[in-house]
Amino acid sequence: MTDTAAGLPRLGITLFSLTLEQRRPGTDLIGLIREVGARGLGPGLEMVAFQSLRGWPRLDETLAQAVRGALDDAGLTPSCLAINLDLALRPGRLLSDDEAHDYLAVQLRGAAALGFPVVRVGAECGPAVLTRLLPLAEELRVRIGVEIHSPLTLDAPPVAALKELFTRLDTEWLGFIPDFSASMRAIPGAVTDAHRAAGIPPELTGLATRIWAEPGPTMAKFGDLERRAAALGARPDQIGNLTMLLTMHGRMRPDRWADFFPHVVHVHGKFYGVTDGQDPSIDYPAVLAVLREQKYTGFISSEYEAHAYTDRHDAFDQVAAHQRMCKTLLEAR
Amino acid sequence: MGPLDDQVLRDDAVTVTPDGLDIAVHTHWYRALPLSCVVRLDVTVDGTPVVPDVTVNGVRRTRAELADLTGEYWFTTDPLILHVPGTAGEHRVELDLGLSIPYILTGPDRRPLLSASRADRTLTARRP
Numbered sequence: 001m002t003d004t005a006a007g008l009p010r011l012g013i014t015l016f017s018l019t020l021e022q023r024r025p026g027t028d029l030i031g032l033i034r035e036v037g038a039r040g041l042g043p044g045l046e047m048v049a050f051q052s053l054r055g056w057p058r059l060d061e062t063l064a065q066a067v068r069g070a071l072d073d074a075g076l077t078p079s080c081l082a083i084n085l086d087l088a089l090r091p092g093r094l095l096s097d098d099e100a101h102d103y104l105a106v107q108l109r110g111a112a113a114l115g116f117p118v119v120r121v122g123a124e125c126g127p128a129v130l131t132r133l134l135p136l137a138e139e140l141r142v143r144i145g146v147e148i149h150s151p152l153t154l155d156a157p158p159v160a161a162l163k164e165l166f167t168r169l170d171t172e173w174l175g176f177i178p179d180f181s182a183s184m185r186a187i188p189g190a191v192t193d194a195h196r197a198a199g200i201p202p203e204l205t206g207l208a209t210r211i212w213a214e215p216g217p218t219m220a221k222f223g224d225l226e227r228r229a230a231a232l233g234a235r236p237d238q239i240g241n242l243t244m245l246l247t248m249h250g251r252m253r254p255d256r257w258a259d260f261f262p263h264v265v266h267v268h269g270k271f272y273g274v275t276d277g278q279d280p281s282i283d284y285p286a287v288l289a290v291l292r293e294q295k296y297t298g299f300i301s302s303e304y305e306a307h308a309y310t311d312r313h314d315a316f317d318q319v320a321a322h323q324r325m326c327k328t329l330l331e332a333r
Numbered sequence: 334m335g336p337l338d339d340q341v342l343r344d345d346a347v348t349v350t351p352d353g354l355d356i357a358v359h360t361h362w363y364r365a366l367p368l369s370c371v372v373r374l375d376v377t378v379d380g381t382p383v384v385p386d387v388t389v390n391g392v393r394r395t396r397a398e399l400a401d402l403t404g405e406y407w408f409t410t411d412p413l414i415l416h417v418p419g420t421a422g423e424h425r426v427e428l429d430l431g432l433s434i435p436y437i438l439t440g441p442d443r444r445p446l447l448s449a450s451r452a453d454r455t456l457t458a459r460r461p
Contacts, residue, residue: 016363019363020337023340023359023409023410048363048364050365050366050406051364051365054408055406056365084364084435085436086367086370086436087435087436087438088370088433088434088435088438088444089367089369089435090369090403091369091372091400094438094443122436124436124438194334194335198334241334307335308335308336308337308363309334309335309336310335311336
């Protein structure tokens with residue numbers, strides 16, 4: 001396991017990193033957990049419930065026992081269970097707050113039964129539903145963290161509303177799960193490679209990259225990119241791929257991470273590839289320094305996401321490299 | 334445009350059955366979604382559009398029935414089986430799969446993201 005010195009953040013993996021490995025014939029969840037343990041990619045283990053657990057949001061007791069046993073045998077610590085609020089699961093209307101509460105409450109109970117101390121929800125889960133879930137979270141002793149993922153930043157109105165809620169309620173059972181994608185310094189090579197492979201002309205990817213790098217809030221850049229890409233002859237599906245470049249890669253200054261505190265319950269160590277011990281697209285030294293200054297001792301889940309663009313790299317090896325990089329940076333004096 | 338899109342129709346996707354062909358479709362989304370979120374499932378076989386029956390979770394249904402299945406999920410490693418007319422041999426299968434992502438809401442009117450994946454493959458129907 002990649003243990004860190006006392007008083008520092010702890011490391012771990014989310015099985016989301018192994019999205020492609022999960023699909024290999026003959027692979028199952030228990031086998032993946034064993035392999036994570038055997039390769040020492042803990043101690044923390046996170047998973048996406050709807051990705052890994054057959055039958056979710058109903059939790060099969062036999063599966064629950066098998067998962068708990070496998071984690072224990074592998075020497076892994078359950079860190080966070082990613083759950084979802086599927087607000088638009090009914091055609092034509094969104095779930096009401098009552099329905100949203102019920103949809104998440106059953107998942108919160110499932111997380112507790114599996115031994116996870118934290119669940120992750122998305123920012124579509126607003127203050128009203130979180131407030132209603134708080135008593136159950138307290139009863140189950142499971143913290144609810146709202147993931148702040150690119151293109152969201154602290155200044156986005158939904159995030160500001162959450163910060164106000166957490167401050168006002170002054171509770172340890174609700175908080176943030178910041179994701180490193182909020183603060184990126186370059187577009188990952190995996191993304192530009194995938195654009196090229198998909199036949200997107202390099203001048204279009206170059207245009208999107210230049211607009212991405214300009215100062216100013218990301219939300220204001222979408223219209224500009226769509227207009228200028230269309231003028232260069234981009235098709236609608238290509239414009240969709242280009243705007244994803246703005247959506248997935250946030251531009252928040254690393255020092256702003258301090259403002260998530262003291263409400264951080266878990267961290268997503270998003271990355272798209274570690275090369276020679278460094279992450280070219282995310283300023284890990286700067287953000288990890290903030291986590292250290294804030295005396296954060298929770299988990300950072302290594303979340304390899306380049307599998308969305310390429311299967312050229314081994315995700316297990318990438319996670320190992322990411323954890324070595326984080327450990328080195330965290331323990332540097 | 335990612336690796337999961339390349340696996341929507343795999344090399345062994347088409348099999349021969351007593352009453353036609355089965356086409357195995359794998360999801361390009363990383364997590365299980367409610368069956369009601371399979372909002373586009375446009376299939377042509379050798380150029381002819383087909384509205385297939387669908388088997389998932391061991392139950393065969395018409396295409397139209399999926400829209401009401403809000404409490405049943407398409408798991409990440411399970412194929413959705415499309416039942417179409419046809420016989421053994423090579424077939425060109427074109428598939429336009431559209432998934433409504435129920436937790437990613439976009440725009441001022443908060444519509445779910447539509448994630449589309451298109452496949453166009455010529456595959457040999459095998460006997461199981």
